[in-house]
């Protein structure tokens with residue numbers, strides 16, 4: 001777990017880091033410049049912030065307010081260090097989103113216990129988030145989270161007037177795979193298929209399992225023409241991969257429907273329905289095909 005320690009007093013910061021390092025699996029990063037500390041907290045994956053109140057340029061309270069404006073950081077626990085009698089500061093910090101306080105002078109045991117408790121809540125929250133967003137079989141986004149991210153991406157691309165293309169992908173005759181090799185082999189095929197797709201996609205694209213043997217992909221900053229190339233690469237890659245499940249060697253193909261988001265699409269589901277219609281046509285036209293809409 002990553003902890004950012006922000007305190008303009010270098011001695012205090014280092015003592016706190018040394019105390020916290022006694023906990024296992026902790027990585028601490030110390031900042032004596034709060035502006036740099038804030039930038040780090042905004043950009044990096046962090047699990048907790050320990051911040052001093054009195055600092056030049058940005059005080060602890062202002063820092064908490066700025067971090068809490070970032071929705072991606074809403075779940076990061078923040079512990080503020082204040083003088084014992086700073087009651088108004090404590091109320092303001094709580095109101096701004098601080099989770100806990102430590103009084104100066106810092107008591108080593110109290111610091112360690114509070115940090116450990118905060119991190120155990122953090123770890124529990126991360127586990128829950130994983131369960132709520134990731135498909136247990138294939139480890140790609142689950143349906144709900146994929147649709148949520150796609151809706152967000154659609155709003156973002158509208159704002160920047162950039163293209164966004166959506167793919168619907170369905171395994172051909174998958175029922176036969178289950179019937180021939182068994183359900184467990186079918187599961188392996190789905191997992192490996194998801195991995196093949198991830199290997200072909202860029203980091204900024206995202207894929208979700210919408211249900212059964214049906215996946216959807218969002219290709220960000222991608223026009224329909226470019227997306228056709230990606231879809232063809234995906235289709236070929238699946239066709240050419242022999243999937244090993246136990247002692248069986250299984251070949252599957254996929255059909256793909258794709259469409260570019262247009263200004264007329266009120267919601268992401270409008271585009272998804274269109275891609276689904278195109279997928280249906282690909283199935284009708286013999287499978288292992290790509291159809292655009």
Ligand code: GH3
Nearest residue numbers: 170171172173174175176178183186187212213283
């Ligand atoms: P088509 O080419 O028209 O898509 O035919 P299909 O057989 O792939 O489509 P159909 O919808 O008839 O069958 C999909 C099968 O996928 C039926 C279902 O049992 C199987 N399936 C759904 N979810 C899972 C899963 O999680 N694991 C496994 N092994 N099979 C699944």
Ligand code: MG
Nearest residue numbers: 170171172173
């Ligand atoms: Mg199918």
Ligand code: MG
Nearest residue numbers: 170212213214
């Ligand atoms: Mg299906």
